[in-house]
Amino acid sequence: MQRSLYWPYLAGQQYKRAKGSWLLFNMTVDKNHHYLFQAKVSDRQLECIGTAKDGQWLVLQDPKTGEKKEIYDAVSGAAVCSLKHGDNEILSQMNDFAKQSAYTFCVAFSNTAAEDLAEFMCSKSEGCFSSAMFVCSGSEANEQAMRYAVQYHIEKGDKERYKFISRTSAYHGYLVGALSIGDNPMKPLLKKMLLSDDQVPKISRLMPYRDMKPGMSEEEYCKMLLDNLEQTFVENGPEKVAGVFMETVSGSSIGNSVPPKGYLDGARAICEKYGALLILDEVMCGLGRCGYPFTFMDPEYGLSTGGPDLLTFGKTVGAGIVPLSGVMVAPKVVNAIKEGSGTVMGYQTYHSHYLNCTVGLAVQRKIYRDNLIENVREVGAYTKAALQAALKDCKVAGDVRGAGNFISVELVKDRATKESFPFENNMAKVLQEKTFARSAHFMCINGCNGYEYVDGKLVQHGTHITMAPAFGYSREDADFIVRVLADTLFEIEREYL
Secondary structure (H helix, E strand, O other), rough: OHHHHHHHHOEEEEEEEEOEEEEEEEOOOOOOOOOOOOOOOOOOOEEEEEEEEEOOOOEEEEEOOOOOEEEEEEOHHHHOOOOOOOHHHHHHHHHHHHHHOOOOOOOOOOHHHHHHHHHHHHHHOOOOOOOOEEOOHHHHHHHHHHHHHHHHHHHHHOOOOOOOEEEEEOOOOHHHHHHHHHOOOOHHHHHHOOOOOOOOOOEEOHHHHHHOOOOOOOOHHHHHHHHHHHHHHHHHHHHHHHEEEEEEEOOOOOOOOOOOOOOHHHHHHHHHHHOOOEEEEEOOHHHHHHHHOOHHHHOOOOOOOOOEEEEEEOHOOOOOOOOOOEEEHHHHHHHHOOOOOOOOOOOOOOOOOOHHHHHHHHHHHHHOOHHHHHHHHHHHHHHHHHHHHHHOOOOEEEEEEEEEOEEEEEEEEEEOEEEEOOHHHHHHHHHHHHHHHOOOOEEEEEOOOEEEOOOOOEEOOOOEEOOOOOOOOHHHHHHHHHHHHHHHHHHHHHOOO
16 A cells, blocks of 8 residues: 555554555544643643634634634734734735745745845835845844854954843743843753853843832933943953844833833944944834834934844734744945855755745735834824823732833732732733633733742742734724723732732
8 A cells, every 4th residue: 555645545543554554443533632742731722713803803712622712812922913813915815925936045046035025124224224134933033143243243353252242031032042142931941051151141131110229310220221231241351242132122021121212322332332233132022013113213212323233023024924034134244244255154944935025025015005003103102001091090000111012011019119929829820811801812921020940949020911912903902902901900909909
């Protein structure tokens, strides 16, 4: 029996070979077994089986009971969806996109889809970037940026730079290099396989809510952070530092902390002083999520002129329809390599994937055509103000922060002292369950006020809940989000205080 002829018949059944022939026997499939190796391996998750209403609602099904529930996706997965789920315009073109697609390896050939997407994205950067590259995930993009930074220095004849300065309480991904420059509770468990502390020295977290001392002005807080950055350069040998990694607006680790005015300008000046590159991670916060084409363009807290040397992006570029991310490259980095070896280090199998880049370009064109970034800025500001008003008297709502529609609320036990709830309460789970019961899904995470291991057990301090809906969400959507959050937090106040 040839597998190629009979495999459709055999699929889903067990078989074994005996004396040159194949014997079939029935196999009982355990519907309660969790075959997918992700999240909780002891149990199956709720499964998404489609979308509802306008595409911002997911239809979830319990795999054991078959029970269905419609849920408003207030965080678009993990701040991924720039367009709503199941966008008919993009999906109707997918067949044509696929027919045009041919796989090419980037060492041998380029392709028009990647070239066109790179040109489009550079055109939105106001001259800050002259080149772009594409991979599949934010973790990959950040590791590519690390390699590009080191190559830049090598091309300039400076071969001793290998260190990357980055913040505590920051997230840059889960690959070895990306996890090394980041800081999250899983990192200590994997420490022996990561880059050494010498290679990835850390600076202070960016968290005005907790780290601005009483009476301290924004200017004084900014100076404190920049002094810490410069001191870290000095202590680690400025001539060894290749670059500084920063989330422009913090993401999942501490929940949408926005930098003080002048901070990014000051960080870039220190990098230039010591010959290192400034690398901004906008995988989660960028490409319109905070109300501007690139988040460093925000007039309140962004760079006053120009851009970073390298910038990583992802998530919203493909709207969750395809896996897509990448790196934006400033002219000085492009020119150093062009005038040097002329060849970029590093190649990956799905580097500049044709179909992914085609979809990414269609998504980006729609975002700009329909003024969705402006919608994020306007409706996001409305949402944040409404949330602050709704929670002004809520005793467990410690801080409402963020930019665009990338907004978080930090939960506290005491607003005056900013004391977090005991870790035993697992307030992230409490928030998740209570908002889900109100038919909304948010990102609920413990640890925004730090973590530690006590007797080998992880203890996470502080909890935040984050929203990041699709760019086209309306004021009616915002009102629903605010109502769910307010009802949930006041319920927690009644039950836990």
